Amino acid sequence: MTTSAIAVTGLRKAFGDKTVLDGIDLDVPAGTVFSLLGPNGAGKTTTVNVLTTLTKADSGTVRVAGHDVATDAKAVRSAIGVTGQFAAVDELLTGRENLQLMVDLSPGAGNEVVGRLLERFDLAEAADKAAATYSGGMRRKLDLAMTLVGDPQIIFLDEPTTGLDPRSRRTMWTIIRELLADGVTIFLTTQYLDEADQLADKIAVLDKGRLVAQGTPEELKRQIPGTHVRFRFGSVEDLDTAARIMPDSTRDDDALTLRVPSDGGTQSVRKLLDRLDEYSVDADEFSVNTPDLDDVFLALTGHDTAEVVAK
Numbered sequence: 531m532t533t534s535a536i537a538v539t540g541l542r543k544a545f546g547d548k549t550v551l552d553g554i555d556l557d558v559p560a561g562t563v564f565s566l567l568g569p570n571g572a573g574k575t576t577t578v579n580v581l582t583t584l585t586k587a588d589s590g591t592v593r594v595a596g597h598d599v600a601t602d603a604k605a606v607r608s609a610i611g612v613t614g615q616f617a618a619v620d621e622l623l624t625g626r627e628n629l630q631l632m633v634d635l636s637p638g639a640g641n642e643v644v645g646r647l648l649e650r651f652d653l654a655e656a657a658d659k660a661a662a663t664y665s666g667g668m669r670r671k672l673d674l675a676m677t678l679v680g681d682p683q684i685i686f687l688d689e690p691t692t693g694l695d696p697r698s699r700r701t702m703w704t705i706i707r708e709l710l711a712d713g714v715t716i717f718l719t720t721q722y723l724d725e726a727d728q729l730a731d732k733i734a735v736l737d738k739g740r741l742v743a744q745g746t747p748e749e750l751k752r753q754i755p756g757t758h759v760r761f762r763f764g765s766v767e768d769l770d771t772a773a774r775i776m777p778d779s780t781r782d783d784d785a786l787t788l789r790v791p792s793d794g795g796t797q798s799v800r801k802l803l804d805r806l807d808e809y810s811v812d813a814d815e816f817s818v819n820t821p822d823l824d825d826v827f828l829a830l831t832g833h834d835t836a837e838v839v840a841k
Contacts, residue, residue: 533559533560534557534558534559534560534593535558535559535560535562535594535683535715536556536557536558536564536581536592536593536594536595536684536715536717537556537557537558537591537593538554538555538556538557538581538590538591538593539555539590539591539592540554540555540589540590540591541554541555541580541587541589541591541592542587542588542589542590543573543576543580543585543587543588544588549739550573550576550739551573551576551577551587552738552739553590554573554577554590554736554740554741555741556744558717558732559715559731559732560683560713560715561710561713561714561715562710562715562716562731562732563706563710563716563729563730563731563732564715564717564730564731564732564733564734565718565719565720565725565726565729565730565732565733565734566717566718566733566734566736567719567720567723567726567733567734567735567736567823567827568735568736568831569737569831572736572737572738572739572831573736573738573739574719574736575688575719577736578612578688578717578719580592580599581599581686581717582594582606582607582612583599583603583606586600587599587600594606594609594610594684595609595610595683597609608680609682609683609684610682610683610684610685610686611677611678611682611684611685611686612677612685612686612688613670613673613674613677613685613686613687613688613690614688618673618676619661619672619673619676620661621660621661621662622660622661622662623660623661624658624659624660624661625648625653625656625657625658625659625661625664625668626644626648626657626658628661628672628676629643629644629647629672629675629676629679630644632676632680633679636679636680638680639679639680643679647675647678647679648675650675651671651674651675651705652671653668653671653672653675656668665698666693666694666695666698667694667697667701667702670690670691670698670702671701671702671705674687674702674705678709682714683714683715684714684715684716684717685709685714685715685716685717686717687716687717687718687719688719689720689721690702690706690718690720691703691720691722692720692721699722699725703725703729706718706729707729716729718730723822723823723824723827724823726747726823727747727822727823730746730747732744732745732746733746733747733750733823735750735826735827735830735831737830737831742831743826743830747823750823751820751821751822751823751825751826752793752820753826754821754825754826754829755821756820756821756825757791757792757793757794757818757819757820758789758791758792758794758818758819759789759790759792759794759798759799759802759816759817759818759819760787760788760789760790760816760817760818760819761787761788761802761806761813761815761816762786762787762813762814762815762816763786763787763788763811763812763814764786764812764814765786766783766786768811768813769781769783769786769787769788771811772788772806772809772811773788775806775808775809775811776788776790776802776805778790778791779791792818794818794820799816799818803816
């Protein structure tokens with residue numbers, strides 16, 4: 531039986547007369563990556579603040595690592611690590627000194643963890659340089675290493691790759707996968723939908739304080755119309771025949787392609803191929819195309835992701 535690392539029921543939070551969270555239900559299995567998506571103002575930060583004991587909920591039940599955040603906040607804090615959008619390192623200290631400071635503040639953490647984390651995050655060569663000299667990617671790695679000093683069961687990552695170059699982003703992805711392999715649970719908020727697609731076992735989409743969808747990336751994509759099979763033919767004659775026998779299709783005469791609505795399943799694709807074979811039509815190639823998470827985000831929230839990132 532899978533244990534829940536985070537279990538939320540009926541979470542509500544308002545600031546004055548503005549309801550920010552309106553009955554949120556979440557279940558995050560231990561040892562998985564859970565990603566919370568939503569446009570600006572959807573309630574993502576408030577959700578994370580409640581889960582990490584920084585904000586008290588108005589109502590609902592929230593358990594993190596088996597502990598109630600309202601009645602056992604200290605136990606929750608001892609089980610989690612939090613990495614914010616901006617690296618919380620002391621730039622006047624070296625990388626080693628930043629880690630040692632966290633060790634000194636963490637009961638039970640041994641000094642040997644400093645060297646181990648510097649090696650793990652490829653920071654050993656820069657360990658004795660001031661953090662002010664680090665690149666953005668190095669600071670984010672140091673920030674995450676500092677979070678791991680207390681050996682947390684659950685890590686909250688708030689937009690961990692914002693502002694990083696593509697190479698540094700992929701390095702962070704690798705680190706997150708390694709943490710997952712170690713059994714750590716990751717609660718991820720991100721503005722990059724490709725990041726959620728790559729990393730998350732499950733995604734929840736939050737909009738105006740309500741969860742509008744939950745599921746795996748593939749499950750969410752299947753909820754949105756637009757899946758189709760794309761055929762490319764070698765001649766206009768084959769394209770004409772295929773278009774005639776597939777009346778709901780859309781053709782592109784320049785590219786000699788035909789787009790046929792489909793659920794993308796094996797049986798549906800096989801029926802289309804059998805239909806072409808029945809009329810002795812050969813396709814040079816075909817592919818199944820499904821909506822991506824950008825399409826899902828737009829359909830569920832009415833916001834384009836580029837618009838959200840720009841804000």
